[in-house]
Amino acid sequence: MDFFLQLFFDYTVRTVALGAAVLGLTSGALGTFAVLRRQSLLGDAMSHAALPGVVLAFMLTGSKSPLVLMLGAAAAGILGTLLMLAITRFTRIKEDSGLGIILSVFFGFGLMLLTFLQRSPAANQAGLNTFLFGQAATLLERDVVAMAGLGGLALLVTVLFWKEFKLLSFDRDFGQSLGFPMTLLDILLTTLLVIAIVIGLQAVGVVLMSAMIVAPAAAARQWTDRLGIMVVLSAFFGALAGISGALISSLERGLSTGPVVVLAISLLVLVAFLFAGNRGLAWQWLQRRRRRRRLQLETVLSNMLKLAEQHEDLRHPHHVAVLRAMDYGRGGVLRTLAVLAERGDVVRVGEDTWSLTEKGIREARASGPRSTGDGRAGG
């Protein structure tokens, strides 16, 4: 109880939680489009590319105001993206290498500038370091206000251009043929993605921010097939991971926020992959097992009918061994017969012999020819 009271009344904790919620919400919502458009790794490149922007913005203005640093980061992120596009468009270098080059060179350049600043005695650069792995505990109210402003703007634009972005994500060519300016929309959506990344940098850090773009959307994708629900769900997952990660990391000294947030969202991804309805692995497994069971029941029933049709009386009993032979020795015939008996489709006549009931005959005929064996095999 104390912990929750503290949650509501502690200024730092409240700021941190709010900031983390904003960042998770924005990156979750916009990450949906990145994942659907197979640009997950572009987020990785953008967030690394933002580092020199942060440092340069500080070097040029001497200010550590959140808006200035965020603008610098956004400018560098957009420049990196444009360069990446130029590399893949004008040379024969493919996207993966283009991303790798931009990501590592921009980050390296950022590190060079950062260490250059650190070793020059005059500048007060303390705090820029937190941009590597993020430190949610350093969030101040003005940071959160800036984050919320930018994030709100990005979400508003997303809502306004909802139809266009949907078209861009699923059928770009169709959109083009309808006369929508698809290239402009592409640039707009990419810019929004940069904004979503920039918002999270201080809290999560450039190294792991990309996971906040990919993971919530990947988790949300498993639960739904509708874009609207996916965006909302992804934003919710992002916010949940953001808040829990930020709170856990601010309870402990020296624990960076980025890794904790990423672990939280990875857990949500794992749960979705395993247990999501329709797509989750557990659900798939159950489906497969149920299908296999049903197929087995139908096969045995149909085999029995085929045997019975060799006789005057359709209720002529058959030996288990024959049914086994017709089933190519796949096993489980006895268990299947027990299930069928329970349903009233067959009855046990002798020690090892079974015969169809009226109901069983009807069902075997209804389910069609699915026997595995040739009718003449038995007798």
Added chain:
Amino acid sequence: MSASLEIQLIAMITAIACALPGVFLVLRRMAMMSDAISHTVLLGIVLGFFLVGRVDSPWLIPAAALMGLVTVALTELLIRTRLVKEDAAIGIVFPALFSIAVILISRYASGVHLDTDAVLLGELAFAPFDRLAFWGLDLPRGLVVMSATLLANIALIALFYKELKLATFDASLAATLGLSPVLIHYGLMAMVSVTAVGAFDVVGSILVVALMITPPAAAYLLTDRLSRMLLISVGLAAASALTGFWLARWLDANIAGSMATASGLLFLLVMLFAPGRGLLSLARRRVRLKWEFAQTMLTIHLLNHEGTAAAEMECRVDHLWEHMRWQPDFAENAIRFAERKGTVRRSGGILFLTAEGRALARQEMTH
């Protein structure tokens, strides 16, 4: 050996050792796997450290390399479930594993040499202080480890050159001939992992990506032959290392970051000026094509009217505006181009075809 010479040597050897497997990553379009592996080897190092209890145990290298392979396998497992696409699978697996490593370090191993800044930045400047004495030699540890890695990479590539080449450029033929694609894939990934572990200790995880991808990508723009691409990558890697070192020294900045910057600058130079494929020669080719097309149009126009009654009228320079909608400036430039090529002659404001011009027009029309 002085410390600065030792650092340069380590930087160069590391860069070359990274560039060699990088060539195949770039060609096989798996560059981003290096990003994933270079991050997750940290988890291998941490787990290995918990098992062995020492940061400088040689057992950490196989442990870390194994984690690199686990990353590859996990990513492929995720792709095979078809729940997510390849890019998202990479983007989910490695941040998770890397986060576990960072948290483990900050909770249980903060006192030791492992610290998260070193992971990203690398500690090349301190490499000469960490020495290894054997066989009467006293060498920096990084130099020994990276030299061994480099030799292993050279030996593996030399030994399996033919197989790697075939599997890279024609995977289906390689599979038909009985080369296991899985074996080659995981073999290459193992090479990347081991290289990343060694290099990561020296230069940090992000720079590993820069050294693996940037020089080979630049080399890819300079040649069409695998053997030359390998050699050029080695040259560019060494050049990035040296330029980076002196850049860092001049700015008093982090060496690894400066090396990444230098490799990026070299790439930019190559992208702009590469003969045949650079942006500059692409632009020049486009301009030349434009004038060649104008020349062809001009010769065909002249040929059509040559010897007709209207020739005097049609073949005037200022008539080109009427006929072809050519602005005077453009017409003047096109005529100059054609004159230089010897296809058109001008006398008194009237244009005449030369024998070559006639041949060109006829050839273009019969195409």
